[in-house]
Amino acid sequence: MKDVMGIINLQEDNKLIRELTDRRAVESMPFAGRYRLIDFTLSSMVNSGILNVGVMLPDKPRSVLDHLRSGKDWDLARRHDGLFYLPSPSEEDSIRKGDLKNFYHNLDFFEHSSQKYVLLTSGSFVYNVDFSQMLRFHQNTSADITMVYYTAKEEQPGRNVVLETAENGLVTDLAEKPAIYDDSKVAMNVYLIEKRIFVELVRYTYEHGGQDLLMDGIIRRANEYNIYACEHDGYVAHVDSTAAYYKANMDLLQPEVWEELFMGNNSIYTKGKDEVPVQYKETAKVKNSLIANGCVIRGEVENSIxxxxxxxxxxxxxxNSIIMQKCDIQDDSLVENVICDKNVVISKEKWLKGANNYPLIITKNVVI
Incomplete structure (x- = not known):
């Protein structure tokens, strides 16, 4: 995989998760007790042997920069290659919407790299993937563009790209749909493209008025390229809404999901923090929950993170709740179906309860 450069595109639409992304990018959302969403894509790249990774920064990059820093925790703080930040264009250059302008204004990064292929991904997916298998599939099929998809097991709303393939993996149809249904083949926003083709695709599409790389560069020009797709049959979650974020966290309480993501041969890395172990006091009762270091438990916790x-x-x-870093839930309170952002204080004897499928959200630094 030394011939592959990884690109993580952080230009995500956050309209459906705005309550939790007011001060952060979607990809830097806290997840699974100690991780951030971007950790899954970045760790998959590193585990696959990719040594050159560019991060296409969002409009609010501070949380991403604070989390990734030099890339040391992912072994990307290197003299050659390593982790690179690709900034969005200045305001006078950003009249056009969409992510295509970001790729266009950073084309020199791609052209000056020594790698032959570009692996383009999104940072809002939860998975643990070996991309080296994708490279072998790409080379064996002589594809111009190779995609990765998963088969949906249930109906899902949101912006999704659904595709149809022949038996050999050739993509015969490709379209964006507002919802997906059982057994649909859903793209994971992972594309492997030869660098020469990628640069031509970005330059031509942008200079002819295109705005979105997926819609204007790939879907509308699909008949110009030889596009193949391979399937990932493991766990996948796309965190593009509050409901999806809540469900993906709750999925981790299933042992088989946790084991697949975190207990296999390929680890998921994150920024290290030294914390004391959890303190379970005499009155503590914990059932089917993930409890991170540094917590002090005196009450009851069930099906929560x-x-x-x-x-x-x-x-x-x-x-059934998600309680983020340094929250303080004081004596005799009830919290059910709730997402508490960082540094929330719930004072004594308060009862908070959300709906089963759509949790109540308490924003950062709020005192109730």
Whole structure:
């Protein structure tokens, strides 16, 4: 995979998850107690042997920069290649919407790299993928563009690209749909393209008025390229809405999902933080939950995920909830079907309850 450069495109539409992304990019959303969403794509690249990774920064890059920093935790702080940040164009250059302008204004990064292929991904997917298998498939089929898809097991809303393929993997139809249904083949926003073709695609599409790389560069010009797709049969979650974020976190409470993502041969890496172990006091009761280091538990926690440094008071009951870093849930409170962002304080004897399929959201630094 030394011939492949990885690109993580962080230009995501956050309209359906705006409550949690007001001050951060979608890809830097806290996830699974100690990770960020971008960790899954970045770790998959590193585990596949990709040593040159460019991050296409969003309009609000601070949270991404703070998390990734030099890339040391992913072994990307290197003298040659390593981790690179590709900034969005200045305001006077950003009249056109879409992500295509970002690729166009950073074409020199692609042209000056020594790699032959470009692996283009999104940072809002949760998976653990070996991209080296994708490269072999791409070379064996002599494809211009290779995609990765998964087969949907249930109906899902949101912006999704659905495709149809022949038996050999040749893509025969490709379209964006507002919802997907059982057994649909859904693209994972992973594209492997020879660098020469990628540069031509970006330059031609942008200079002819295109705005979105997927819609204007790939879907509308699909008949000009030899496009193949290979299937990923493992766990996949696309976090593009609040409901999807909540469901993906709750999925981790299933042992088989957790084992596939975190207990296999390929690890998921994140920024290291030294925290003391969890303190379970005499009155603590915890069932089917993920509890991160630094937490102090005196109450009851069931089917929930607690991030680092959360304090749970005596008599508290937390169920089916996500409690982010350094929240303080004080004595005799009830929290059910709730997402608490960082540094939230829920004072004594407060009862908070959301709907089963759509949680109540408490934004960052709020005191209730």
């Amino acid at each position: 607690l991030f680092r440094g959360v304090t749970v008071g005596k008599g508290v009951k937390i169920k």
